[in-house]
Amino acid sequence: MGSIRLKQVSKSFGSVEVIPPLDLEINEGEFVVFVGPSGCGKSTLLRLIAGLEDVTTGTVEIDGQDATTIRPAKRGLAMVFQTYALYPHMSVRKNIAFPLKMAGLDKAQIDRKVDEAAETLNLTEYIDRRPGQLSGGQRQRVAIGRAIVREPKAFLFDEPLSNLDAALRVNMRLEISELHQSLETTMIYVTHDQVEAMTMADKIVVLRTGIIEQVGSPLDLYRNPANLFVAGFIGSPKMNFVEGPEARRYGAHTIGVRPEHLEVSRDGGLWQGTVGVAEHLGSDTFLHVTVAGIGNLTVRAPGEVGVRYGDEISVTAPKERIYRFDKDGRAIQ
Amino acid sequence: MATDHSRTAARFMISPSVLLLLGWMIVPLSMTIWFSFQSYNLLSPGTEEWIGLLNYEFFLTDPAFFEALANTLLLVGGVLLITIIGGTGLAILLDQPVWGQGIVRILVIAPFFVMPTVSALVWKNMFMNPVNGLFAHLAKTVGLQPFDFLAHAPLFSIILIVAWQWLPFATLILLTALQSLDQEQLEAAEMDGASALNRFVYMVVPHLARAITVVILIQTIFLLSIFAEILVTTNGGPGYASTNITFLVYAQSLLQFDVGGGSAGGIIAVILANIVAIFLMRMIGKNLEA
Amino acid sequence: MARAVTNRRKAVTTLAAWGVGLLIFFPILWTILTSFKTEADAIASPPLFLGFDWTLENYGEVQERSNYFRHFWNSVVISFGSTFLGLLIAIPSAWSMAFVPGKQTKNVLMWMLSTKMLPPVGVLIPIYLIFRDTGLLDTRAGLVIVLTLINLPIIIWMLFTYFKEIPGEILEAARMDGATLWAEILHVLTPMAVPGIASTLLLNVILAWNEAFWTLNLTAAEAAPLTAFIASYSSPEGLFYAKLSAASTMAIAPILIMGWFSQKQLVRGLTFGAVK
Numbered sequence: 001m002g003s004i005r006l007k008q009v010s011k012s013f014g015s016v017e018v019i020p021p022l023d024l025e026i027n028e029g030e031f032v033v034f035v036g037p038s039g040c041g042k043s044t045l046l047r048l049i050a051g052l053e054d055v056t057t058g059t060v061e062i063d064g065q066d067a068t069t070i071r072p073a074k075r076g077l078a079m080v081f082q083t084y085a086l087y088p089h090m091s092v093r094k095n096i097a098f099p100l101k102m103a104g105l106d107k108a109q110i111d112r113k114v115d116e117a118a119e120t121l122n123l124t125e126y127i128d129r130r131p132g133q134l135s136g137g138q139r140q141r142v143a144i145g146r147a148i149v150r151e152p153k154a155f156l157f158d159e160p161l162s163n164l165d166a167a168l169r170v171n172m173r174l175e176i177s178e179l180h181q182s183l184e185t186t187m188i189y190v191t192h193d194q195v196e197a198m199t200m201a202d203k204i205v206v207l208r209t210g211i212i213e214q215v216g217s218p219l220d221l222y223r224n225p226a227n228l229f230v231a232g233f234i235g236s237p238k239m240n241f242v243e244g245p246e247a248r249r250y251g252a253h254t255i256g257v258r259p260e261h262l263e264v265s266r267d268g269g270l271w272q273g274t275v276g277v278a279e280h281l282g283s284d285t286f287l288h289v290t291v292a293g294i295g296n297l298t299v300r301a302p303g304e305v306g307v308r309y310g311d312e313i314s315v316t317a318p319k320e321r322i323y324r325f326d327k328d329g330r331a332i333q
Numbered sequence: 334m335a336t337d338h339s340r341t342a343a344r345f346m347i348s349p350s351v352l353l354l355l356g357w358m359i360v361p362l363s364m365t366i367w368f369s370f371q372s373y374n375l376l377s378p379g380t381e382e383w384i385g386l387l388n389y390e391f392f393l394t395d396p397a398f399f400e401a402l403a404n405t406l407l408l409v410g411g412v413l414l415i416t417i418i419g420g421t422g423l424a425i426l427l428d429q430p431v432w433g434q435g436i437v438r439i440l441v442i443a444p445f446f447v448m449p450t451v452s453a454l455v456w457k458n459m460f461m462n463p464v465n466g467l468f469a470h471l472a473k474t475v476g477l478q479p480f481d482f483l484a485h486a487p488l489f490s491i492i493l494i495v496a497w498q499w500l501p502f503a504t505l506i507l508l509t510a511l512q513s514l515d516q517e518q519l520e521a522a523e524m525d526g527a528s529a530l531n532r533f534v535y536m537v538v539p540h541l542a543r544a545i546t547v548v549i550l551i552q553t554i555f556l557l558s559i560f561a562e563i564l565v566t567t568n569g570g571p572g573y574a575s576t577n578i579t580f581l582v583y584a585q586s587l588l589q590f591d592v593g594g595g596s597a598g599g600i601i602a603v604i605l606a607n608i609v610a611i612f613l614m615r616m617i618g619k620n621l622e623a
Numbered sequence: 624m625a626r627a628v629t630n631r632r633k634a635v636t637t638l639a640a641w642g643v644g645l646l647i648f649f650p651i652l653w654t655i656l657t658s659f660k661t662e663a664d665a666i667a668s669p670p671l672f673l674g675f676d677w678t679l680e681n682y683g684e685v686q687e688r689s690n691y692f693r694h695f696w697n698s699v700v701i702s703f704g705s706t707f708l709g710l711l712i713a714i715p716s717a718w719s720m721a722f723v724p725g726k727q728t729k730n731v732l733m734w735m736l737s738t739k740m741l742p743p744v745g746v747l748i749p750i751y752l753i754f755r756d757t758g759l760l761d762t763r764a765g766l767v768i769v770l771t772l773i774n775l776p777i778i779i780w781m782l783f784t785y786f787k788e789i790p791g792e793i794l795e796a797a798r799m800d801g802a803t804l805w806a807e808i809l810h811v812l813t814p815m816a817v818p819g820i821a822s823t824l825l826l827n828v829i830l831a832w833n834e835a836f837w838t839l840n841l842t843a844a845e846a847a848p849l850t851a852f853i854a855s856y857s858s859p860e861g862l863f864y865a866k867l868s869a870a871s872t873m874a875i876a877p878i879l880i881m882g883w884f885s886q887k888q889l890v891r892g893l894t895f896g897a898v899k
Contacts, residue, residue: 051336052799053336054337071336071338071798072798073798073799073803074801077799078799078800079795079799081796082792083790085790085793085795085796086793086796087793087796087797087811088815089814090814098797098810099801102800102801102803102806103801146796150801339722339723339804340723340725342723343718343720343723344719346719347719347731349712349715349716350712350713351735353772354735354738354772354775354776357738358741361750362741362745362746365745365748365749368749423643426639429636430633430636432633432637433637433641437640437644438886439886440644441643441644441647441648442882442889443648446829446833446875446881447833447879448833448835448849448850448853448875449833449850450850450851450853451871451874454853454867454871455650455653455654458864459650459653459657459864465666465668467670470668470669470670473668500647501647502893505886505889506890506893506894509890551894557742558742558744558836560836560839561835561836561850561854564854578744579743579744579836582747583744583747592748592752595748596748598744599746599747599748602742602744602745603745605742606740606745609740
């Protein structure tokens with residue numbers, strides 16, 4: 001249970017086509033992340049799957065059944081919204097029970113399932129509170145609770161962590177991953193944060209302006225980005241790109257090197273440059289180096305590095321770590 | 334953004350309101366237009382006939398029409414002037430730190446909830462009556478002759494009564510607007526060296542401008558249709574001295590039973606109101622987008 | 624951060640505000656006081672402010688002579704009836720426009736508002752004739768119909784601005800949770816909108832209670848609400864200040880109290896959400 005297939009699905013608002021026809025397959029039990037910059041159509045794609053928007057063309061299949069015209073409630077999917085979308089006038093218990101009540105379950109069954117979910121999500125203590133009395137993380141858990149009691153075919157998450165502070169985000173990320181491990185249900189997760197995508201996904205779908213740029217496992221995308229966009233989007237800090245004569249030496253229009261693949265030495269390297277700002281994080285040091293004829297490079301050096309503003313250093317990129325792209329931004333194999 | 338399903342439901346749910354309001358607009362209004370071309374008096378039924386624009390000609394050349402038009406404009410203009418100047422002053426006063434602010438607010442707002450017939454009668458009898466009214470007593474105390482307000486300054490008296498009713502509305506809206514002014518903005522202006530007067534002129538007044546426009550336009554809509562206050566105080570008199578367009582049309586149709594003439598007057602009133610309405614719609618439309 | 628204000632300045636503004644407040648409130652206060660006077664005291668010269676023999680007999684007499692409670696009941700039926708009917712029609716409409724806006728939504732809203740600007744005299748004759756011919760003249764049902772129609776645009780607009788503040792995601796969540804359209808409106812939207820619906824109700828009861836064009840023109844004795852009942856005092860019949868005051872006090876008291884509760888919503892309702 002829980003495979004989803006999009007066939008030639010497109011979406012237009014009026015005359016504006018936000019998603020040109022695309023195909024996508026999501027396998028049972030997979031954790032799929034839609035990632036891309038804001039306005040890339042990732043949330044729209046999720047809403048098409050949910051049934052909150054009608055597709056303009058194409059079909060949405062859930063478990064091999066055509067679900068294109070089925071109403072959202074009948075698709076057997078559960079959704080966790082960015083703003084949590086809790087019902088403010090209902091207690092936590094009633095919030096979680098709402099989908100079950102709508103499904104017409106009897107009271108004993110509802111109570112049992114709600115208690116179970118509350119237990120799993122550590123909400124038992126707050127069960128009689130209203131959403132307004134909960135912290136952001138607790139609200140998030142209630143929203144997840146409301147989704148899991150339905151035992152849906154798949155979970156849809158629409159940027160669920162974007163309203164939480166950084167520390168909480170890391171925690172919730174783990175909790176959602178653990179939930180996926182224990183439930184083994186398909187999850188589709190939308191985010192603009194590539195770190196979330198990399199840490200959680202089985203499969204990442206990178207979107208830009210409604211077009212799928214690449215689909216693959218996190219390490220796949222990291223190792224073999226299909227194009228400049230994916231190369232720049234995945235990985236932090238961002239990949240360095242160099243154009244011009246230096247790129248042509250490698251037979252490419254653009255070359256890219258990840259900051260963590262650049263090696264720093266005091267003398268005798270590939271490129272000579274001047275250190276600008278050095279960011280000392282303890283575990284790593286980020287150096288912003290200006291190289292004549294190439295531009296600014298970001299270097300991620302492990303551990304503590306004793307360089308300062310204005311130091312002259314040399315930077316080397318191992319040949320096998322250099323990504324090459326053609327004039328259209330496509331990767332050259 | 335939604336699905337076809339919800340859009341269909343939405344259309345279905347909005348239709349009762351639309352149909353009712355459409356009916357409310359079209360049916361009586363087209364009847365009024367139809368009557369306005371007829372010679373039609375309720376006292377002599379069966380003699381209706383098509384007389385073209387004669388009713389309009391009759392209505393528009395009647396000196397009473399021009400007097401009523403002038404009275405309408407004076408009434409609207411006078412009330413607006415009093416309520417906006419008074420309302421701004423009151424709003425600024427109530428925005429100051431005051432002990433018992435909540436109670437003062439309640440006192441100031443109260444007249445708005447008094448039904449028009451009550452306020453008109455109370456003012457007419459207990460304040461403006463030349464024998465037993467409070468104003469007459471006041472005049473006698475300082476050695477003046479009591480003044481018969483409604484006989485000698487009927488329109489002015491009505492303006493006073495209506496302004497008393499609408500002053501709370503203007504005050505309340507301007508006060509709300511004043512309180513929504515960002516305090517940090519004022520503090521930033523103060524840091525930038527603006528004096529209290531400068532802050533008032535450059536920050537507060539522009540901020541209030543929108544609220545004042547709202548007050549003007551909404552009050553105008555209501556003030557054009559003032560009726561009960563005139564009915565119970567002066568009955569439009571003496572002569573036509575306190576008759577406005579609304580009252581003139583009422584008198585023509587329900588007192589003289591002249592359906593044709595009254596209808597022509599009604600259509601003229603609709604046209605006048607539309608001119609005002611166009612401005613109001615534009616402004617509210619802008620706010621809808623904001 | 625509020626700044627400290629000297630007590631002296633606060634005393635000055637307090638004095639000014641209370642002075643102006645009492646001045647504006649005085650006609651109402653005077654009416655209430657006069658309602659407790661005898662007719663002789665009511666026109667005493669010089670006027671008696673508090674030093675008179677307090678009496679309740681005016682209230683009894685108003686009821687006895689003119690059957691006050693029938694008019695009061697007419698007012699209640701007409702104002703609440705038209706408001707409830709209006710809400711019933713308006714809630715689904717406001718839901719549609721707030722949560723499923725289409726290209727025409729803005730135009731529909733503006734058009735609805737424009738019907739409110741139709742001057743009543745423009746349709747007085749047809750309505751009068753239609754009512755005469757259908758037997759609706761001087762009936763409460765007739766007034767409920769007219770007041771529902773004239774206040775419908777305000778009701779829709781107020782509800783619309785309140786609904787707009789409810790995040791659409793919550794309704795979508797309900798839809799995902801399996802709620803049908805009616806369940807969505809009943810279990811999720813309505814409870815969340817209760818404060819907004821209550822304010823709308825309050826303001827519209829006030830507006831309908833005080834409406835004095837249609838109530839005066841379409842009623843005679845039978846269905847006359849308080850507005851028309853009070854107007855009948857305009858033809859003087861001897862000394863009647865105290866009784867007029869008693870009748871007036873009774874007519875405005877309930878609405879004055881409701882009005883004070885709704886003062887915050889009043890601004891929003893009467894400006895169609897333009898000022899909040």
